[in-house]
Amino acid sequence: MTSSSSPSQDAQDSTSSEARDAQSFTESLRADALMEEDVAWSHKVDGDRDGEQLERSERAALRRVVGLSTELEDVTEVEYRQLRLERVVLVGVWTTGTAQDADNSLAELAALAETAGALVLDGVIQRRDKPDPATFIGSGKARELRDIVTETGADTVVCDGELSPGQLIALEDVVKVKVVDRTALILDIFAQHAKSREGKAQVALAQMQYMLPRLRGWGASLSRQMGGGGGGGMATRGPGETKIETDRRRIREKMAKMRREIADMKTGRDIKRQERRRNKVPSVAIAGYTNAGKSSLLNRLTGAGVLVENSLFATLDPTVRRAETPSGRVYTLADTVGFVRHLPHHLVEAFRSTMEEVGDSDLILHIVDGSHPAPEEQLAAVREVIREVGAVNVPEIVVINKADAADPLVLQRLLRIERHSIAVSARTGQGIEELLTLIDTELPRPAVELEALVPYTRGGLVARAHAEGEVISEEHIPEGTLLKARVHAELAAELAPYIPAKH
Numbered sequence: 189m190t191s192s193s194s195p196s197q198d199a200q201d202s203t204s205s206e207a208r209d210a211q212s213f214t215e216s217l218r219a220d221a222l223m224e225e226d227v228a229w230s231h232k233v234d235g236d237r238d239g240e241q242l243e244r245s246e247r248a249a250l251r252r253v254v255g256l257s258t259e260l261e262d263v264t265e266v267e268y269r270q271l272r273l274e275r276v277v278l279v280g281v282w283t284t285g286t287a288q289d290a291d292n293s294l295a296e297l298a299a300l301a302e303t304a305g306a307l308v309l310d311g312v313i314q315r316r317d318k319p320d321p322a323t324f325i326g327s328g329k330a331r332e333l334r335d336i337v338t339e340t341g342a343d344t345v346v347c348d349g350e351l352s353p354g355q356l357i358a359l360e361d362v363v364k365v366k367v368v369d370r371t372a373l374i375l376d377i378f379a380q381h382a383k384s385r386e387g388k389a390q391v392a393l394a395q396m397q398y399m400l401p402r403l404r405g406w407g408a409s410l411s412r413q414m415g416g417g418g419g420g421g422m423a424t425r426g427p428g429e430t431k432i433e434t435d436r437r438r439i440r441e442k443m444a445k446m447r448r449e450i451a452d453m454k455t456g457r458d459i460k461r462q463e464r465r466r467n468k469v470p471s472v473a474i475a476g477y478t479n480a481g482k483s484s485l486l487n488r489l490t491g492a493g494v495l496v497e498n499s500l501f502a503t504l505d506p507t508v509r510r511a512e513t514p515s516g517r518v519y520t521l522a523d524t525v526g527f528v529r530h531l532p533h534h535l536v537e538a539f540r541s542t543m544e545e546v547g548d549s550d551l552i553l554h555i556v557d558g559s560h561p562a563p564e565e566q567l568a569a570v571r572e573v574i575r576e577v578g579a580v581n582v583p584e585i586v587v588i589n590k591a592d593a594a595d596p597l598v599l600q601r602l603l604r605i606e607r608h609s610i611a612v613s614a615r616t617g618q619g620i621e622e623l624l625t626l627i628d629t630e631l632p633r634p635a636v637e638l639e640a641l642v643p644y645t646r647g648g649l650v651a652r653a654h655a656e657g658e659v660i661s662e663e664h665i666p667e668g669t670l671l672k673a674r675v676h677a678e679l680a681a682e683l684a685p686y687i688p689a690k691h
Contacts, residue, residue: 476555558594
């Protein structure tokens with residue numbers, strides 16, 4: 189049985205066909221216009237220019253940063269990742285420094301976004317004296333950013349800076365997708381990598397501190413709870429509090445509870461540290477910029493199987509391992525959370541406990557990535573945080589890692605600038621023996637040097653001299669063990685009865 193189309197249906201079909209034709213014509217016009225704009229821009233860029241002088245419109249323009257896209261070639265992998273990854277566009281404001289500095293900063297943001305599990309589609313930078321107080325990049329540029337978001341199919345915009353709650357809301361209203369700032373991104377990475385109970389608690393506390401001023405209410409969130417005389421009963425009448433006020437109060441209560449829990453956990457860690465101190469075991473802390481190769485170096489020095497990833501903040505919980513110097517002295521090596529530029533202050537506060545290992549150590553191995561475009565900036569950023577945690581008086585060895593991949597001229601420059609430094613490669617083992625010898629030299633030595641004849645019944649004292657001090661020589665004779673060693677004052681007092689009287 190055949191069906192005949194009605195005249196009204198034919199009219200609808202022809203109308204929709206015309207609409208499709210008009211839409212495709214509009215799209216082709218837009219594509220032509222974009223192509224012409226690209227050609228005009230390339231002519232303008234390639235033309236003669238006196239130094240770095242730019243037209244005013246060009247100075248204020250959003251400048252594309254090439255090479256940040258992490259789209260993959262393998263179709264199956266692309267399909268898999270697009271199912272699970274957020275698609276992001278990065279945006280930065282370049283206020284100071286060179287164009288290379290601005291590009292490096294956005295490249296680091298791209299690495300952070302990838303570590304958080306995002307697919308970076310594009311990155312733009314705007315040159316301005318200071319971020320726009322309303323939308324971070326200005327209302328006109330925000331509209332341009334919205335076009336880039338639409339064009340790339342992104343679902344998130346990541347800003348290279350800490351945005352105020354007002355800036356986040358205003359920018360979201362323009363670009364029509366989720367907007368997150370650098371701080372939220374770092375918190376997200378910390379949340380993914382925290383493994384211990386304490387690490388998770390510290391991340392949760394930092395996230396709540398960040399979210400508290402950024403709670404945004406819609407509709408019912410701003411309505412009063414049990415307000416007026418609506419039959420709520422005694423003690424419920426009155427203006428009440430809005431839903432958003434209730435949420436803020438609950439978050440503050442939860443934060444107070446979490447601070448108490450973290451303080452309790454700190455006690456257990458302090459006891460462990462005091463035990464090491466009582467046994468007079470020297471401690472070495474590995475500090476450095478994120479992804480500088482700290483965990484790889486710890487594994488190389490101790491043989492510990494610590495997680496090693498080419499991603500930012502792979503280590504969050506402090507890892508303490510036992511190690512020995514070439515001369516046989518025992519010490520502890522502590523791997524700490526990676527540092528990063530512009531680390532939010534409340535994040536430093538929340539992770540102060542993981543950084544206490546740095547402040548309480550006898551020696552800091554400050555690891556820097558020798559193959560990074562700006563290693564001096566990494567050194568400065570880490571030292572700023574080390575100052576904040578009060579570890580300014582701890583001796584420091586600058587370990588320039590990834591020497592096998594670094595530019596030899598950069599290595600020479602760093603070794604010249606940093607007087608107490610050494611170049612190594614945790615991957616190939618280059619320079620590791622020299623580093624171990626340097627650690628041996630730099631670790632504090634026990635203060636008392638003595639010679640004692642320890643009876644065999646007191647063999648425990650000899651064992652302690654090996655574990656807690658530095659044995660220079662040891663000889664077994666019929667009367668006991670003739671020991672020459674450097675030990676701390678406490679052990680020296682216990683060995684005093686066995687020191688032969690001098691005639």
